[in-house]
Amino acid sequence: MGSQVKDVIIKPDAPTALMLDKHADYIAAYGSNKDNYEYTLSEYLRMSGMYWGLTVMDLMGQLQRMNREEITDFIKACQHECGGISASIGHDPHLLYTLSAVQILSLYDNVDAIDVDKVVEYVQGLQQEDGSFAGDKWGEIDTRFSFCAVATLSLLGKMDKINVDKAVEFILSCMNFDGGFGCRPGSESHAGQIYCCTGFLSLTGQLHQVNADLLGWWLCERQLSSGGLNGRPEKLPDVCYSWWVLASLKIIGRIHWINKAKLRAFILACQDEETGGFSDRPGDMVDPFHTLFGVAGLSLLGEERVKSVNPVLCMPEDVLQRIGLQPDLLS
Amino acid sequence: MAESEEEVDVLVQRVVKDIANAFKRNPSIDEIGVIPCPEARYNRSPIVLVENKLGVESWCVKFLLPYVHNKLLLFRQRKQWLDREALVDITCTLLLLNPDFTTAWNVRKELMQCGVLIPEKDLYLGKLALTKFPKSPETWIHRRWVLQQILRQSCAVGHSGEQQQQQQGEEAPPADRERSQQLSDHMARTLHQEMKVCSDAACRYPSNYNAWSHRIWVLQHMAKGNVKVFHDELSSMRLWVSMHVSDHSGFHYRQFLLQELTAELSQTPPSTSTTTCSSHHQSSAAPSVSPPPNSHAQANGELSAAEAAGEEEGQLGFPTVPQLFHQEMELCSDLIQSFPGHETLWSHRRHVFYLWHQWRSEQQHHCSSKGSSNSVHLNDGDATLPEVDAQSCADRGDSVNGRGRTTEPMEVDRASLPDPRDSKRLKRGVPPPAPHTLPSEHSFVRGVLDRCSNTEQRHFVLAYKKWLDTVIGQQP
Numbered sequence: 001m002g003s004q005v006k007d008v009i010i011k012p013d014a015p016t017a018l019m020l021d022k023h024a025d026y027i028a029a030y031g032s033n034k035d036n037y038e039y040t041l042s043e044y045l046r047m048s049g050m051y052w053g054l055t056v057m058d059l060m061g062q063l064q065r066m067n068r069e070e071i072t073d074f075i076k077a078c079q080h081e082c083g084g085i086s087a088s089i090g091h092d093p094h095l096l097y098t099l100s101a102v103q104i105l106s107l108y109d110n111v112d113a114i115d116v117d118k119v120v121e122y123v124q125g126l127q128q129e130d131g132s133f134a135g136d137k138w139g140e141i142d143t144r145f146s147f148c149a150v151a152t153l154s155l156l157g158k159m160d161k162i163n164v165d166k167a168v169e170f171i172l173s174c175m176n177f178d179g180g181f182g183c184r185p186g187s188e189s190h191a192g193q194i195y196c197c198t199g200f201l202s203l204t205g206q207l208h209q210v211n212a213d214l215l216g217w218w219l220c221e222r223q224l225s226s227g228g229l230n231g232r233p234e235k236l237p238d239v240c241y242s243w244w245v246l247a248s249l250k251i252i253g254r255i256h257w258i259n260k261a262k263l264r265a266f267i268l269a270c271q272d273e274e275t276g277g278f279s280d281r282p283g284d285m286v287d288p289f290h291t292l293f294g295v296a297g298l299s300l301l302g303e304e305r306v307k308s309v310n311p312v313l314c315m316p317e318d319v320l321q322r323i324g325l326q327p328d329l330l331s
Numbered sequence: 332m333a334e335s336e337e338e339v340d341v342l343v344q345r346v347v348k349d350i351a352n353a354f355k356r357n358p359s360i361d362e363i364g365v366i367p368c369p370e371a372r373y374n375r376s377p378i379v380l381v382e383n384k385l386g387v388e389s390w391c392v393k394f395l396l397p398y399v400h401n402k403l404l405l406f407r408q409r410k411q412w413l414d415r416e417a418l419v420d421i422t423c424t425l426l427l428l429n430p431d432f433t434t435a436w437n438v439r440k441e442l443m444q445c446g447v448l449i450p451e452k453d454l455y456l457g458k459l460a461l462t463k464f465p466k467s468p469e470t471w472i473h474r475r476w477v478l479q480q481i482l483r484q485s486c487a488v489g490h491s492g493e494q495q496q497q498q499q500g501e502e503a504p505p506a507d508r509e510r511s512q513q514l515s516d517h518m519a520r521t522l523h524q525e526m527k528v529c530s531d532a533a534c535r536y537p538s539n540y541n542a543w544s545h546r547i548w549v550l551q552h553m554a555k556g557n558v559k560v561f562h563d564e565l566s567s568m569r570l571w572v573s574m575h576v577s578d579h580s581g582f583h584y585r586q587f588l589l590q591e592l593t594a595e596l597s598q599t600p601p602s603t604s605t606t607t608c609s610s611h612h613q614s615s616a617a618p619s620v621s622p623p624p625n626s627h628a629q630a631n632g633e634l635s636a637a638e639a640a641g642e643e644e645g646q647l648g649f650p651t652v653p654q655l656f657h658q659e660m661e662l663c664s665d666l667i668q669s670f671p672g673h674e675t676l677w678s679h680r681r682h683v684f685y686l687w688h689q690w691r692s693e694q695q696h697h698c699s700s701k702g703s704s705n706s707v708h709l710n711d712g713d714a715t716l717p718e719v720d721a722q723s724c725a726d727r728g729d730s731v732n733g734r735g736r737t738t739e740p741m742e743v744d745r746a747s748l749p750d751p752r753d754s755k756r757l758k759r760g761v762p763p764p765a766p767h768t769l770p771s772e773h774s775f776v777r778g779v780l781d782r783c784s785n786t787e788q789r790h791f792v793l794a795y796k797k798w799l800d801t802v803i804g805q806q807p
Binding site for chain 2: 005006035037040041043044045077086087090091092094135138139142177178182183184186187188190214221232233234235
């Protein structure tokens with residue numbers, strides 16, 4: 001009888017060595033052809049795309065290959081009157097891209113390139129009565145946006161500008177019986193949302209509210225025979241969950257509950273030896289998103305050739321040290 | 332195939348118009364797609380409409396998308412004016428090709444705010460986009476905004492109707508009552524349409540988190556406390572999940588429904604009114620979504636005949652909470668046995684058993700704090716077959732993992748003494764629901780282990796056993 005378990009099989013010829021130079025070349029060249037159709041399709045998230053690329057370059061010690069000035073000018077042009085920042089020029093502002101922009105400027109130690117007070121005003125204005133955050137003026141509520149809000153304000157040192165207690169109350173209302181979190185109260189637990197909520201609770205000093213054993217168990221059940229991690233039961237493994245799941249485990253002090261060697265082997269197998277970069281699973285097309293989370297995942301697993309990454313903010317630890325930001329982690 | 336800027340301009344404008352005209356010609360288009368077609372046929376439109384399917388030939392997409400994309404952004408930056416009709420057509424084209432382009436949906440929100448677009452148009456456009464992009468987060472997000480506009484509109488109408496009612500005394504004039512009824516029917520139709528859209532998207536992509544979380548959102552906002560809707564959903568999803576045993580989101584939806592039904596049925600009396608605004612509309616003339624015979628009476632707070640007669644069928648003709656849990660656990664057991672090795676089914680069992688266990692603990696706590704006078708209420712929900720009692724007695728001899736019994740199962744057994752009404756039921760041939768206890772779950776585990784030959788099934792049943800011991804067994 002065939003196996004029912006959804007998983008991949010890593011081929012014997014899959015990459016086993018970390019090809020950092022190839023990845024740096026891949027990211028450095030990405031987006032150089034702006035007429036590319038795929039590039040246009042993804043313009044709606046460009047600011048986040050830039051954050052993924054720049055962060056992975058910094059983790060690999062290659063940030064200097066990117067154009068700091070061009071990027072700073074681009075970000076300035078994306079700040080709107082309301083203070084919010086858009087994904088690209090002419091697009092509408094949103095919390096997601098406001099966070100990405102602040103993260104990028106933090107890498108460059110240049111947050112004052114934008115109007116910080118206006119950013120804070122924008123974030124503040126998105127908090128709802130029940131403590132939740134809307135993503136933008138149109139009102140969609142999602143725990144991801146709570147994370148974006150506190151992460152942005154933490155990087156700017158302005159957490160006091162929102163009602164933290166109410167914000168915490170809302171996040172806790174999204175905690176499910178399995179210890180996990182969904183996008184809204186009553187929603188299914190999902191590794192991505194769990195990352196956002198544990199990150200949120202870390203930044204607000206509320207990690208003691210997490211049931212670490214229960215959640216840790218749910219998270220380590222994400223590891224499959226291939227060594228890869230999925231985001232929910234019976235989903236295929238995906239390198240980006242090597243980040244969402246792994247970082248969450250690190251935050252709640254249970255990273256030793258997964259098989260690190262097998263996960264490392266899976267992540268390495270997701271590299272493309274020809275083009276550089278990582279894909280979601282072995283053999284698929286690469287992209288900057290999976291490249292960041294592959295490298296960041298390896299960093300969390302102890303890869304020495306890569307800088308230490310902070311599990312809460314997915315930024316190099318040395319950048320956060322410079323800012324003076326040290327989010328809580330459970331031991 | 333080099334084309335000059337003017338040629339591209341002309342071509343794209345024609346294509347955008349062709350798409351708009353296709354919708355005008357056929358308002359029943361129900362699916363979109365790209366037709367693999369590497370080269371243009373001479374002088375023929377790349378827009379193909381066959382029956383109710385709208386196709387775009389692939390050769391033109393690489394011209395079309397960047398062009399309309401940039402045109403919209405130039406408008407957004409106030410560098411180029413676009414009239415309302417152009418905005419409608421361009422955003423329509425864009426979103427059929429790239430429905431995650433948030434800004435394009437936002438332009439349509441603004442068009443809706445100034446009356447150029449009606450909400451139904453965007454529900455339709457979104458529905459089409461989802462046929463090709465069933466996960467598209469921005470499409471679902473926009474959909475929720477549109478539904479909120481619809482809810483707000485109906486609320487405003489409802490309020491003005493109510494105000495008139497109050498001014499004119501108890502009986503609203505027939506015209507207002509009819510309008511209220513029409514409104515309620517509209518809400519019911521909208522609700523059911525949403526269920527269909529979610530269903531279609533769930534079929535198109537396995538474990539579609541966005542589709543199912545939208546479905547939950549819709550019930551939370553448009554069917555608050557409506558027991559009939561929740562129960563109908565639970566019934567209608569039974570077959571679907573049986574055919575999609577890996578769909579974790581589908582099963583989670585059932586957990587959500589159970590949780591809501593449990594909460595509602597544990598209060599008295601539950602509401603069956605469609606939520607158009609806040610809950611204080613419960614006593615209004617708005618009937619339930621697909622009205623059972625007594626809905627009007629119930630909406631006015633009167634007991635149905637079944638209710639007045641006794642509690643055997645539970646309130647308002649719905650199953651009791653124990654019956655619901657029993658049915659769900661049975662469904663779960665059947666599927667676990669028919670489809671060995673599916674983590675989703677075991678995950679579902681954990682959830683359902685946890686909810687059941689929690690509900691029973693709450694009922695006991697409620698009873699013990701009120702003394703024995705409430706025992707009727709509890710026993711009705713917690714009736715035991717004598718055989719099950721014997722089983723739990725036998726199991727009490729086994730200690731689990733070498734550990735002794737915790738106090739909780741003892742209290743459960745004391746509370747589930749045979750009820751005299753059970754023997755009456757048995758005589759009538761109506762078996763009371765068998766409760767699912769920790770001992771019976773361990774018994775189930777043993778049964779699966781004995782029968783199982785599938786490695787994955789063994790892995791999951793052992794994990795379930797561990798969960799029973801760790802999470803349930805150690806609860807106060």
